[in-house]
Amino acid sequence: MPHDHHSHDDAHPHALLPSDPALRVKALETILTRKGLIDPAALDEIIDTYENKIGPKNGADVVARAWSDAGFRKALLEDATAVVRDLGYYGRQGEHVVVVENTPETHNMVVCTLCSCYPWSLLGIPPAWYKSDAYRARAVREPRKVLADFGVTLPEGTAVRVWDSTAEMRYLVLPMRPERTEGMPFEQLAALVTRDSMIGTGLAKAPA
Amino acid sequence: MSEIPEPVFAELWHAQVFALTVHLSEAGRFAWPDWAERFGATLKAHGLARDLDGGDDYFNAWLETLEAILAEDGIADPVEAAQVRLAWEAAYLSTPHGSPVRLAGD
Numbered sequence: 001m002p003h004d005h006h007s008h009d010d011a012h013p014h015a016l017l018p019s020d021p022a023l024r025v026k027a028l029e030t031i032l033t034r035k036g037l038i039d040p041a042a043l044d045e046i047i048d049t050y051e052n053k054i055g056p057k058n059g060a061d062v063v064a065r066a067w068s069d070a071g072f073r074k075a076l077l078e079d080a081t082a083v084v085r086d087l088g089y090y091g092r093q094g095e096h097v098v099v100v101e102n103t104p105e106t107h108n109m110v111v112c113t114l115c116s117c118y119p120w121s122l123l124g125i126p127p128a129w130y131k132s133d134a135y136r137a138r139a140v141r142e143p144r145k146v147l148a149d150f151g152v153t154l155p156e157g158t159a160v161r162v163w164d165s166t167a168e169m170r171y172l173v174l175p176m177r178p179e180r181t182e183g184m185p186f187e188q189l190a191a192l193v194t195r196d197s198m199i200g201t202g203l204a205k206a207p208a
Numbered sequence: 209m210s211e212i213p214e215p216v217f218a219e220l221w222h223a224q225v226f227a228l229t230v231h232l233s234e235a236g237r238f239a240w241p242d243w244a245e246r247f248g249a250t251l252k253a254h255g256l257a258r259d260l261d262g263g264d265d266y267f268n269a270w271l272e273t274l275e276a277i278l279a280e281d282g283i284a285d286p287v288e289a290a291q292v293r294l295a296w297e298a299a300y301l302s303t304p305h306g307s308p309v310r311l312a313g314d
Binding site: 013014015016017018019021022023024025026027028029030031032035037038039042043044046047050051055092093094095114115116117124125127128129130131132133134135166167168 | 271
């Protein structure tokens, strides 16, 4: 009975239907816009900011400055919130930023066990693994195994310290400056600073 | 492990629900720490059944939390939200492919 079947030509006659959650988000946007509670242009601005303007480059800039300037490094470790604000990396939620410094004795690693609190203004939006249950649970329980999964093996004498970020207090790791980088231009230094090295699940890259 | 660039938001609706929440918080609807606490509780509840992977399931929990807060505050009634969602679905199903989808009455 060919009449019972849609032909292939009719399979997609209409616009592609978004997923259920996508439609629910549209519904909220519609209701809030009708009530005058949101400004669609402001939503676009927020998305553009996080997709295109803010990212780990900001954090790498801060780290490379700390590597290059002892006075900056000291100020950063004492009051990172003020220092990064002066650079224009101001957290939109008014959160405090704390920078923790890696040393040969202590390696720092950051997690948010509650949800996914993260220094957005310095690192952008967290990667999926940072938001996963597996990382959030294991980072505290077995940080060395997690580091091994990321390909990081620390000397036996190095202690691992895990910091739990919250909405009010977000941590950034100051990784150790790689060897053989004396006199390296600032831009090249900053390029060695990976996102993961500032979460503490990686180390800064070695110079090529 | 961070050599392969990942998109900031895997899906457009992830970006949209994120921006909506940030915008509402910045407009003073709720403080971000209160949001984080509610969202954390939803994640915990969802995570009891299975390990969340931090992708779609993360933003599903995010959306559920936002819907609940807006319902409690009387800003977006669940029944109204469901009706508008159905209206959007109907609009998509009745709009020829390639044409902009608009909600009747808006």
